[in-house]
Amino acid sequence: MAYDENRKSWVAVDCLVLGYDIESKSINVLSFMRQVDPFAGQWSLIGEFINEEEDIDDAAKRVLEKYTGLNDVFLEQIRVYGNTNRDPAGRVISILYWSLIKLDDIHKDIVNKHGAQWFSVGDLPKMVLDHGEMIDFGRDYLLSKAKNTPLGFELLPQKFTLPQLLNLYEAIYGKALDDRNFRKKMLSTELLQRLDEKDKSSSKKGAFLYEFNQEKYHELMSKGYHLELV
Amino acid sequence: MAYDENRKSWVAVDCLVLGYDIESKSINVLSFMRQVDPFAGQWSLIGEFINEEEDIDDAAKRVLEKYTGLNDVFLEQIRVYGNTNRDPAGRVISILYWSLIKLDDIHKDIVNKHGAQWFSVGDLPKMVLDHGEMIDFGRDYLLSKAKNTPLGFELLPQKFTLPQLLNLYEAIYGKALDDRNFRKKMLSTELLQRLDEKDKSSSKKGAFLYEFNQEKYHELMSKGYHLELV
DNA sequence: CAAAATAAACGTTATTATTACGTTTATAAA
DNA sequence: TTTATAAACGTAATAATAACGTTTATTTTG
Numbered sequence: 001m002a003y004d005e006n007r008k009s010w011v012a013v014d015c016l017v018l019g020y021d022i023e024s025k026s027i028n029v030l031s032f033m034r035q036v037d038p039f040a041g042q043w044s045l046i047g048e049f050i051n052e053e054e055d056i057d058d059a060a061k062r063v064l065e066k067y068t069g070l071n072d073v074f075l076e077q078i079r080v081y082g083n084t085n086r087d088p089a090g091r092v093i094s095i096l097y098w099s100l101i102k103l104d105d106i107h108k109d110i111v112n113k114h115g116a117q118w119f120s121v122g123d124l125p126k127m128v129l130d131h132g133e134m135i136d137f138g139r140d141y142l143l144s145k146a147k148n149t150p151l152g153f154e155l156l157p158q159k160f161t162l163p164q165l166l167n168l169y170e171a172i173y174g175k176a177l178d179d180r181n182f183r184k185k186m187l188s189t190e191l192l193q194r195l196d197e198k199d200k201s202s203s204k205k206g207a208f209l210y211e212f213n214q215e216k217y218h219e220l221m222s223k224g225y226h227l228e229l230v
Numbered sequence: 231m232a233y234d235e236n237r238k239s240w241v242a243v244d245c246l247v248l249g250y251d252i253e254s255k256s257i258n259v260l261s262f263m264r265q266v267d268p269f270a271g272q273w274s275l276i277g278e279f280i281n282e283e284e285d286i287d288d289a290a291k292r293v294l295e296k297y298t299g300l301n302d303v304f305l306e307q308i309r310v311y312g313n314t315n316r317d318p319a320g321r322v323i324s325i326l327y328w329s330l331i332k333l334d335d336i337h338k339d340i341v342n343k344h345g346a347q348w349f350s351v352g353d354l355p356k357m358v359l360d361h362g363e364m365i366d367f368g369r370d371y372l373l374s375k376a377k378n379t380p381l382g383f384e385l386l387p388q389k390f391t392l393p394q395l396l397n398l399y400e401a402i403y404g405k406a407l408d409d410r411n412f413r414k415k416m417l418s419t420e421l422l423q424r425l426d427e428k429d430k431s432s433s434k435k436g437a438f439l440y441e442f443n444q445e446k447y448h449e450l451m452s453k454g455y456h457l458e459l460v
Numbered sequence: 461c462a463a464a465a466t467a468a469a470c471g472t473t474a475t476t477a478t479t480a481c482g483t484t485t486a487t488a489a490a
Numbered sequence: 491t492t493t494a495t496a497a498a499c500g501t502a503a504t505a506a507t508a509a510c511g512t513t514t515a516t517t518t519t520g
Contacts, residue, residue, distance in 0.1 A: 002267045002319045007279050008238030011312070011323050037232045049237050052321060056312030080310050080325050082241070082286030089232045091282060093241050093323065095310050163468070181508065183469075203467040204516040393497070411479070413498075418477095433496040434487040 010092040013060045014047030014131065015075070016138040017068065019103040019118065020155035025167045027142075027155075028103070029135055032067060032116035034128055038089045042128040045135075046116065047094065060097040067114050069107025074154045075099045078141055079134075086130050094130075098138050100154035146172045148227050150191065153212040161199050161207035162186065169230050177230065186229065191217050240322040243290045244277030244361065245305070246368040247298065249333040249348065250385035255397045257372075257385075258333070259365055262297060262346035264358055268319045272358040275365075276346065277324065290327040297344050299337025304384045305329045308371055309364075316360050324360075328368050330384035376402045378457050380421065383442040391429050391437035392416065399460050407460065415460065421447050 017030035034044040046067040050059040057077070065071045075097055082093040103118075111117075119125060121139060126132070145151050152168055153160075166182050186192060191213050198206035220227075247260035264274040276297040280289040287307070295301045305327055312323040333348075341347075349355060351369060356362070375381050382398055383390075396412050416422060421443050428436030450457075 003240055003279070003322070007240060007282065009241045009280070009282075010233055010237060011239045011241060049233070050239065050312070052237065052239075053314055055314055056310065056323065077310060080286065080307060082280070082325070084283055084285055092233070093286065093325075095312070095323075161468090178509070179468085180470080180510085185507090200516090204518080205466080205468050205514075206516075207468060391497090408480075409497085410481085410499080415478090430487085434489080435485075435495080435497050436487075437497060 010049055010090055011056075012047050012049045012092055012094045013056060013063055014045045014094050014096050014134060015060055015064050015067075016045055016078075016096060016098040016134055017064065017101060018098065018138065018142065018155065019101050019106070020168050020171065021103055021118075021120075022156075022164055022167070024120065025171055026120040026122060027139075027171050028118040028120055029124065030068065030111070030116055031119055031125070031127070032114050039128045043119075043125045043131075044128045045131045046114075050095075056095055060095075064097075064099055067111065067116055068101070069110035070099075070101060070105060073099055073101050073105070074151070079137055081130055081134065083130075096134050096137070098141070100142075100151055102155065102157050104157060142172055147229055150212060150217055150227065150229070152229070159195065159197070159199075159209040159211055161209055163202070163207050164199075165210075173230070182230065189227065189229070191220075240279055240320055241286075242277050242279045242322055242324045243286060243293055244275045244324050244326050244364060245290055245294050245297075246275055246308075246326060246328040246364055247294065247331060248328065248368065248372065248385065249331050249336070250398050250401065251333055251348075251350075252386075252394055252397070254350065255401055256350040256352060257369075257401050258348040258350055259354065260298065260341070260346055261349055261355070261357070262344050269358045273349075273355045273361075274358045275361045276344075280325075286325055290325075294327075294329055297341065297346055298331070299340035300329075300331060300335060303329055303331050303335070304381070309367055311360055311364065313360075326364050326367070328371070330372075330381055332385065332387050334387060372402055377459055380442060380447055380457065380459070382459070389425065389427070389429075389439040389441055391439055393432070393437050394429075395440075403460070412460065415458075419457065419459070421450075 019028045019030065021028055030046065031043045032046055034040055034042050046063055048063050050056055060075055061071060064075060077095060078098050079096045080093060081096060084091055124135065127135065146169065152165065155168060156164060162183055165186065166177060166179055170177055192210045193213050195209045195211060197209045199209055200206035249258045249260065251258055260276065261273045262276055264270055264272050276293055278293050280286055290305055291301060294305060307325060308328050309326045310323060311326060314321055316322065354365065357365065372381065376399065382395065385398060386394060392413055395416065396407060396409055400407055422440045423443050425439045425441060427439045429439055430436035
């Protein structure tokens, strides 16, 4: 081996799992109670050290599946944290991933098993180490990506209504949006497929359900189309 | 120490150093001839292992200064590479940073000392390991950031002309832009300060020199202004 | 059973931004 | 003095955005 054995560091992956609660119209973060010392008992993002024979993306997938039961969902590396003082127990480089999931998809028994819990981003407990910073970064990142990528749809169920989509974007942007202009712009992308079905849970009239057309999106992207939502 | 000593990995930083050559109108990558085995003698991005007592950003700064003589320039983390098979000599996690510099600022003797050399992105040699991938990622990243952040100005000298700025953006976008519309849009941001000086190196008439107003930019940003260039 | 209430859906207009061009200007060289 | 040329300036048609008003479908209420 050509490299110096004495210069190694611990490397972990942490996953910022975000979900959107349609009822409360709030973006939620999955947090679990840390089991290992130091700081056992504090709230933490889900995370673990990478294994020796494991790509970092696979490590993130492993962590996500272990704590949520989910695989094959949106999961992406977004940043690395590597200050020497970030963990007093040792020099740990943490690779932050984020995952956007549909709240209803989560396997509740698996989540419970690890003492995990959802918190609204507006009402978070104190997080261990620099995990609070990670959440802040993830929220900024969501804000900056939401306009030009269809990430929002990862957070809603397969079938959703335009008012639900509007509420989600209002939660992301943290401000009210004009519903008429929102509807116009969203529909102008022609990426939403309207179904012959209504959701009557929040009005007498009922709101049409839509599906996001993933194939059409990829088709447009491959032609160099620039998406602009909201 | 709470963590398992056997689960450590090597962690390196690699710096993608980009510069713009006004003469040839091409974006260049700084590359140096790798000294350590395996693959000593192949072209590589500048990079080294992080030190035990060193924040990752500081490691990147150290590498950049060692190979270019530059400090206090634009330098940002952009991605992590951590597949198990990326380096056959061991499990190395590489944190990719990128730096955008003004070509003329570079300390030529320091660069030469390490056998470093500029290559046009259009005419790169085969790079070691996954460094070619890193360069591709950096180019895409530049493309995606150039429109909404004033990164371009990092690549030009303090004083530059509008035609030079246009050529730079044409190099980034890889296509011709309408000079009249470009000029109008750039000036509409009011972030360019015209000087009472002309550069006559490329025309009889001469082109006015401009400076980018960094303070005004930060002031506008703090008010939530959305920059749109080009 | 008509009227009221309400969320959802649809529509219009003024303003602003973008695109795609044409024209004038300053200067050095012929 | 004319010519050549890059730089600078200008304009009109089209498209996108912002800021509003109106109608519709349905349930609940009097």
